[in-house]
Structure formats: structure tokens, C-alpha cells
Amino acid sequence: MRKMLLSLLLLLASLVGSLALEDLDRKAFVFPVATNTAHVVLTPTIPHPLTNFTVCVRVYTELTRTYSLFSYASKRDANEILLYFEKPYQYSFWMGGQSVIFKVPQKFSNSPGGEHVCTSWESATGLVELWVNGQPLVRKSLRKGYSVSAEASIILGQEQDSYGGGFDINQSLVGEITDVYMWDRVLSPDEVVFAWHNYPLPNYLIDWKSLSYDIIGDVIAKPALLSAQRAG
Ligand SMILES: *[C@@H]1O[C@H](CO)[C@@H](O)[C@H](O)[C@H]1NC(C)=O
Numbered sequence: 001m002r003k004m005l006l007s008l009l010l011l012l013a014s015l016v017g018s019l020a021l022e023d024l025d026r027k028a029f030v031f032p033v034a035t036n037t038a039h040v041v042l043t044p045t046i047p048h049p050l051t052n053f054t055v056c057v058r059v060y061t062e063l064t065r066t067y068s069l070f071s072y073a074s075k076r077d078a079n080e081i082l083l084y085f086e087k088p089y090q091y092s093f094w095m096g097g098q099s100v101i102f103k104v105p106q107k108f109s110n111s112p113g114g115e116h117v118c119t120s121w122e123s124a125t126g127l128v129e130l131w132v133n134g135q136p137l138v139r140k141s142l143r144k145g146y147s148v149s150a151e152a153s154i155i156l157g158q159e160q161d162s163y164g165g166g167f168d169i170n171q172s173l174v175g176e177i178t179d180v181y182m183w184d185r186v187l188s189p190d191e192v193v194f195a196w197h198n199y200p201l202p203n204y205l206i207d208w209k210s211l212s213y214d215i216i217g218d219v220i221a222k223p224a225l226l227s228a229q230r231a232g
Pocket residue numbers: 051052122124184185
């Protein structure tokens with residue numbers, strides 16, 4: 001009987017744990033070593049298919065090889081949305097399995113080091129924007145008329161080749177990630193600068209200050225070494 005009660009309590013605790021929203025302000029997820037296992041699953045509610053969105057993240061890393069900054073897979077496409085570091089001064093943005101490349105002028109970049117990256121997409125025009133440290137890169141166009149599946153597996157630290165899996169150690173993040181946000185709209189240029197400074201903005205889909213997530217493997221939540229102030 002006591003055993004049953006204990007397992008019931010454990011079950012309840014794990015349920016509450018996975019449903020809890022946590023304020024990670026000034027904290028980061030630290031990925032201390034390269035693995036093809038360590039990752040964080042974000043579990044927000046995406047209420048409907050997306051036709052406009054913005055994603056922002058802040059990363060602190062010495063990597064010069066490929067890694068994923070934000071991997072959003074759907075059942076129909078592992079690269080439903082993917083923000084990907086290709087090599088120094090080059091990011092790619094994937095949507096529904098297609099991609100565009102963004103070249104970063106050296107003067108905008110701190111890479112390797114700390115970088116704040118925002119990307120936005122608008123279905124009506126297909127326009128994709130990518131911003132590094134509050135600076136806009138040249139706009140691209142991708143997947144005009146598409147809509148992003150709301151049934152999503154959203155992962156930090158690894159790049160998904162299948163829904164929730166298919167990780168490759170050579171695409172893993174080593175370092176730390178903080179200030180991860182997603183909005184159901186395209187942020188204005190002024191708002192991207194606000195996001196860079198970590199000022200609050202309305203209409204979050206993913207809110208770092210109220211985050212629903214699960215840590216899997218060797219990932220540690222610690223005070224962020226790269227804050228908005230120091231990254232500025
Ligand atoms: C998406 O953005 C376009 C252009 O700003 C706007 O006309 C449209 O209403 C937006 N759609 C949604 C679902 O918010």
C-alpha cells in the first residue's frame with residue numbers, strides 16, 4: 001500500500017513537473033559536451049497553424065562547425081522550422097524542408113562567442129528576416145503561402161532528422177542558450193532591438209520567463225554567463 005502511494009506521488013510529481021511553467025530569466029541551458037543525446041524539449045501550446053512568426057535566441061559558444069539554434073519538427077517535415085549555424089558568418093533558415101542562406105557581415109558578429117539571433121517569416125509574402133545582435137541582414141523569400149504545422153516537436157541543443165529524434169553529434173550545441181522566445185507574428189525592427197535587450201514584448205508562443213520544458217541528458221540550467229547587458 002505504501003509502495004503504491006509512493007509511486008502515485010512520484011507520478012503526480014512528474015506530471016506537475018512537466019506541466020509547470022518556469023521563469024528562466026537570467027538563466028541558461030548549458031550543454032557542457034558534444035553528444036547526440038542531450039537536449040531540451042520545449043512544450044508550448046501552439047494553438048493553430050502559423051502563418052507569421054518570429055523566433056529569437058541568445059547563444060554563447062565557441063563552435064565553428066554546424067549546430068542547431070532552434071529545431072521545430074512536424075510530423076510531415078523534420079525541418080518544419082530550423083534556425084541553423086552553418087559556419088562563421090553564415091546561418092541558414094529552413095521552413096517546410098526548404099532553406100535560404102544568410103550571410104552575416106563580420107562587423108555584426110561576435111561568433112565564435114555570444115550572439116543574439118532573431119528570425120521571422122510571413123506566409124503572405126514568404127519574406128524571411130534574420131537579425132544578428134539587433135542588426136538586420138538582407139531579406140530572403142521562402143515558402144510563400146505555406147503554413148507551419150501546429151503539431152510540433154521543438155528541441156534545443158540538437159537538430160532533428162525525424163520527429164523528436166535523429167540527432168547528429170556534429171549538429172549539437174556545445175555552450176549555452178538563453179532568452180528563447182517565439183511570437184505568433186513578425187516583430188517590427190524596433191521590437192527586434194527590444195528583444196535583443198531582453199525587454200518584454202506581447203504575444204508569446206514561447207516565453208523564456210514562463211517556460212514549459214523537459215531536460216533530457218546532460219543539460220544544466222545555470223545563471224546565464226551571456227546576459228543581454230553583456231551581449232549588447
Ligand atoms: C500575418 O501577417 C499579415 C501581414 O502583416 C497580416 O495581414 C495577417 O493578418 C497576419 N495573419 C495572422 C494569422 O496573424
